[in-house]
Amino acid sequence: MNRPRLITMLAVLGIAVFVLSLLIGPARIGPVTSIEALIAGGNEAAMIIMREIRLPRALLAVLIGFSLGVAGAALQGLLRNPLAEPGIIGISASASLGAVLLFYTGLAGASLLALPAGALTGAALCVLVLLVISAAQASTITLILAGVALASLAGALTSLVLNLSPNPYASYEIIFWLLGSLKDRTMDHVWLVIPLMVVGWAALWASSRTLDALSLGEEGASGLGANIPRARVLVVCGVALCVGAATAVSGAIGFIGLIVPHLVRPLTNRLPSQLLLPAGLGGAALLTIADIVARTIIPDRELNVGVVTALIGAPFFLWLVIRSRRELF
Amino acid sequence: MKQFGKRIWTGALAAAGLLVSTGSVLSGPSVASLNVCTDQLAMLLAEPGQLKSVSNLARDPTLSSLHEKALQYPVNKGLAEEVLVAKPDLVVTGTFSLHNTTGLLSRLGFAVEEFAYAQSVETIPADIRRMGRLLEQPARAGAMASRFEHDLAELEPLACSRKPVALFYGARGVALGKGTLAHSAMQAAGFTNMAAERGYEGVAAFPLELLVQDPPDLIILPRPTPGAPALADEILSHPVLKKLKATVTGSFSRPASLSCGGPFTMQAIHELRDLAPSLLPCRKASGS
Numbered sequence: 151m152n153r154p155r156l157i158t159m160l161a162v163l164g165i166a167v168f169v170l171s172l173l174i175g176p177a178r179i180g181p182v183t184s185i186e187a188l189i190a191g192g193n194e195a196a197m198i199i200m201r202e203i204r205l206p207r208a209l210l211a212v213l214i215g216f217s218l219g220v221a222g223a224a225l226q227g228l229l230r231n232p233l234a235e236p237g238i239i240g241i242s243a244s245a246s247l248g249a250v251l252l253f254y255t256g257l258a259g260a261s262l263l264a265l266p267a268g269a270l271t272g273a274a275l276c277v278l279v280l281l282v283i284s285a286a287q288a289s290t291i292t293l294i295l296a297g298v299a300l301a302s303l304a305g306a307l308t309s310l311v312l313n314l315s316p317n318p319y320a321s322y323e324i325i326f327w328l329l330g331s332l333k334d335r336t337m338d339h340v341w342l343v344i345p346l347m348v349v350g351w352a353a354l355w356a357s358s359r360t361l362d363a364l365s366l367g368e369e370g371a372s373g374l375g376a377n378i379p380r381a382r383v384l385v386v387c388g389v390a391l392c393v394g395a396a397t398a399v400s401g402a403i404g405f406i407g408l409i410v411p412h413l414v415r416p417l418t419n420r421l422p423s424q425l426l427l428p429a430g431l432g433g434a435a436l437l438t439i440a441d442i443v444a445r446t447i448i449p450d451r452e453l454n455v456g457v458v459t460a461l462i463g464a465p466f467f468l469w470l471v472i473r474s475r476r477e478l479f
Numbered sequence: 480m481k482q483f484g485k486r487i488w489t490g491a492l493a494a495a496g497l498l499v500s501t502g503s504v505l506s507g508p509s510v511a512s513l514n515v516c517t518d519q520l521a522m523l524l525a526e527p528g529q530l531k532s533v534s535n536l537a538r539d540p541t542l543s544s545l546h547e548k549a550l551q552y553p554v555n556k557g558l559a560e561e562v563l564v565a566k567p568d569l570v571v572t573g574t575f576s577l578h579n580t581t582g583l584l585s586r587l588g589f590a591v592e593e594f595a596y597a598q599s600v601e602t603i604p605a606d607i608r609r610m611g612r613l614l615e616q617p618a619r620a621g622a623m624a625s626r627f628e629h630d631l632a633e634l635e636p637l638a639c640s641r642k643p644v645a646l647f648y649g650a651r652g653v654a655l656g657k658g659t660l661a662h663s664a665m666q667a668a669g670f671t672n673m674a675a676e677r678g679y680e681g682v683a684a685f686p687l688e689l690l691v692q693d694p695p696d697l698i699i700l701p702r703p704t705p706g707a708p709a710l711a712d713e714i715l716s717h718p719v720l721k722k723l724k725a726t727v728t729g730s731f732s733r734p735a736s737l738s739c740g741g742p743f744t745m746q747a748i749h750e751l752r753d754l755a756p757s758l759l760p761c762r763k764a765s766g767s
Contacts, residue, residue, distance in 0.1 A: 177688035198691045202719045256708055317704045318541075319650050319711030326710065334652055334687055336718055452684070 151417045153424060160414070160431035164212065167438040171208040174445055175199065206337045211441045211455075212434040213340070214332075214400055217347050217392035219433020220426050222407020224354045227361035227422030228385045229280075231290050232412070232474055236393040237404025238467065239297025241276045243304035245397035246327040248272020250308050254315045262338070266346060270394035276300055277386045290474070329456030330401030332441055343395040350391030351430070357384035358423035365422065403456045405463020406433045406440075412470065507615035508568035512537075513557045513580065516739035517571040517594050519545045520610040522552070523741065524620050531567045541704060544735045544743040559583045569613060599663035600748070603740040604628050623742055630745050637669035637752065639761035645697040645751070646673040646690065647737075650711035654685035661737045664744060668751040670697075687719055694723045696758040 172188065173181050179196050187196035188205065218236060225234040236242045252258050252268030283296045308327050312320045360381035363371035371378060396403065410432040411425060418424045437455070440462070444453040511531045512518045518537035521530050522545050535556055536542050537549035555561040559580045562570055570584055570591045585591050592613055594606060604624035611620020637643070645665055647655040655661040656672070656679030665672045673695040674685055690698070698720070703712035736747035755761050 175688050176686035177692040179692075195692050195694075198719055198722050199688050202717075202722065203688055203691070253708060253710075256706055262713075315707055315709065317707035317709040317711070319704075319709040320707070322651065323710050334714055334717060338718070 153418065153428075156414070156417050156428055157431065160428055160435060164431055164435040164438070167435050167442065168208050168212055171211060171438050171442055172200065172204050174442055175204055176450070202337065203334070206335045206340050207332050207441070208438065209340050210332055210335050210343070210399060211438040213343060213347055214396040214403065215406055215434035215437030216430040217350060217396050217433070218403065218406040218437065219410045219429040219431070220351060220354050221389045221392040222433070223411040223422065223425045223429035224357065224361065224385050225389060225407070226411055227364065227425070228357070228382065229284055229293060230364065230367075231284075231293055233290065233294050233408070233467070233470060234297075235405065235408035235467075236273075236389065237402060237406075237463075238301070238408060239276075239280055239294065240300030240304055241273050241280075241297075241389060241393050242397050242402035242404060243301040243308070243328070244276035245269040245273040245394045246402045247304040247308045247311075248275075248394075249398050250311050250327055254311055254317070254320055262342065265398040266342060266395055269398035270346070270390050272304070273394040273397070274386060274390035276304070277389050281382060281386065325454060326401045328402055329454045329460065330397070330403040331444075331452075331454040331456065332400055333452060335399060339399040343399055346391050346395035350388045350395065353384045353388030353391065355426060357381040357388065358426055361385075361422035365420075401454075401456060403437065403459055405459045405467065406437055408470070409463055409466050410436055412466075508613075510569045510571060510614060511555060511562055511565055511567040512571045513555065513562075514571070514573035514594070515539070515542050516573055516596070516741075517610070518549065519543060519739055519741050519743075520594075520607060521571060521614065522548050523623065524607070524610055524614050524616045526614075526616065529614065531565050532561070540735065541701070542735050542738050544739070544741065546735070559587070562589060563587070571610070571613065598658055598660055600631060600660070600667045600740070600744060601663070603742075603744060606740060607742075627742055627745060631667060634667060634669070634748070634752075637755050637761060639669075639755055639759045641759065642669060642671045643697060643755050643758045644673050644676075644695040645670045645699065646685070646695045647699050648685065648690070648714075649682070649701050650703075650709070650714060652684055652687060652714045653682050654679055656680045656683050660740055660744070664737055664748050665751065668748045669755070670751060687714070687717065691719055691723065694726050696726060697754060698723070698726050 173184055177199050179187070179199065183193065183196055184200055187193050188200040191197050222235045225236065225239075226232055246269070248268035248271045249265045250268070252264040258264030258267070279300065280293065280297060284293045305328055309324050312324050312327070315321070360371065360376045360378060363374045363376035364378065364381070366374070368378060411429045414428040414432050415425055418428060437459070440458040441455045444455040444458045447453065506526055507529050509529055509531050510521055510525060512521045512533050515534055515536035518533040522533065522537070530552060532553040532555040533549055535554040537552070538546050538554060540546045543549060555565075557572075557580060562584055568590065570589050572581055572591065572593055574593045574595050581591055581593060594609070595602070604627050607620050607624040607627065608617070611617045611624075647661045647665075649655070654674035656674040658681050662672045662675050674683065677689070679685060700715050700720075703715060736743045
């Protein structure tokens with residue numbers, strides 16, 4: 151499939167599910183009234199529901215899905231590892247841990263800025279540790295196992311910090327940080343993540359030419375004059391910004407960055423630079439669909455969207471592991 | 480049985496020792512309370528020295544109306560070991576809390592009395608009287624229970640244009656529906672509970688959208704726990720709540736007055752009633 155056509159298709163899909171997401175909610179408002187209230191105002195209750203409850207939720211699904219999609223594609227390119235994904239290799243869990251440490255201990259007051267500050271730091275540290283491990287040991291499986299270990303350590307520490315908080319609600323929030331949710335987010339959260347994510351996307355995009363060269367192996371890339379250390383720094387910063395900002399407002403949402411690059415890669419020429427944008431658009435659409443499922447699959451009850459992405463993503467991961475075993479060994 | 484008799488015997492010895500040492504008359508059995516609701520009834524009814532310890536939650540201002548008074552008592556964490564060391568004649572606790580501890584203590588021969596989690600205004604006088612019998616302070620309990628019954632019977636219907644509609648909206652976006660003490664207090668005060676109206680029972684997640692679509696006259700929000708932030712409190716500052724102009728939002732002077740039933744529950748009912756004229760056109764009722 152040619153690239154403009156793929157991008158157009160994914161963008162149309164994304165816009166369609168974005169609109170659908172806006173039309174779904176416990177307050178039963180007709181589609182025409184909803185869109186009218188969103189754009190023109192009018193009915194005050196409908197306007198508040200659309201602009202303050204549903205719009206931030208739908209926007210965050212798109213922004214976070216896009217960020218997780220591009221972060222997954224860039225990581226797979228840099229580590230030359232088809233199983234690399236922010237959730238699986240512990241970056242999301244470390245971002246959660248960072249946010250939880252800074253916020254619940256009250257170190258930063260009750261300021262919401264504590265969440266992205268902590269999450270970005272946690273995500274960046276995790277990527278750095280993984281880079282050190284992958285430099286010492288190039289095997290695909292070692293990196294994934296190290297990432298899984300980091301993910302469970304960060305998850306356990308997150309639970310510990312929340313259990314120790316004197317606030318009685320904190321331990322209920324373990325599930326939010328481990329299996330994220332987009333419930334009752336506000337436009338403040340949207341404004342908080344947009345600048346961080348845009349810088350993150352730019353950093354990943356700036357690294358993409360070098361990632362293309364890296365697909366020939368490190369020596370081949372150096373031979374082509376690619377600046378590999380610069381690309382590493384860009385990917386670390388970009389992934390930390392994307393995953394950190396996403397996790398700060400939604401908790402850890404897994405598998406988006408795994409599923410989407412694999413689904414769209416066969417439709418591209420397989421070069422990382424050509425994959426980033428389609429992976430982002432696909433991620434936005436997939437997370438929005440998962441969030442719609444989370445809200446509608448059980449009447450009058452809402453699942454955490456992280457549960458839905460894990461239910462789709464974990465079997466997919468298993469299938470990839472089995473398939474890659476066949477190819478690698 | 481034999482073991483229990485022995486325990487009473489040691490209890491009596493201990494009481495005698497105290498009698499000798501302080502010279503005061505200790506009336507009634509010694510008691511340890513393991514539940515924040517029994518803590519409060521016991522603190523109100525026990526003689527000085529009779530109540531050996533209360534639960535640590537009794538000092539939590541968000542859960543206990545008598546948190547200042549609780550500072551006078553030693554606190555327990557609801558552990559069987561603490562009871563074993565303190566050797567009270569009687570353990571009072573709630574049916575909701577610490578099932579394992581309760582079973583263990585009963586097997587060890589302690590007298591354990593469980594109180595149902597207070598779920599309506601109407602059961603409060605009976606609970607007060609029962610605690611009074613257990614602590615052997617029936618006169619004090621009888622007076623307190625009768626006063627509550629009297630105050631409850633005195634409540635006249637609100638003289639407003641219609642019944643005001645209220646919603647207790649808590650951290651994490653939950654509402655207090657049918658079967659909660661808050662619901663019963665709201666009814667006693669002459670209010671309609673929006674959550675119960677819509678079929679919600681107990682403590683249930685209440686979608687913010689429904690609150691916006693059909694706002695109640697009054698939304699009562701809890702206060703965030705000071706010094707220990709949690710995301711749960713974010714919902715209390717959600718911009719949507721500020722946009723609902725028709726609705727007063729606020730919390731009670733004693734935030735815990737509806738977490739457990741007791742004489743203090745009447746104060747919450749009166750505070751609710753006092754808010755009514757600011758919500759709807761109401762005629763000033765005579766006598767209230």
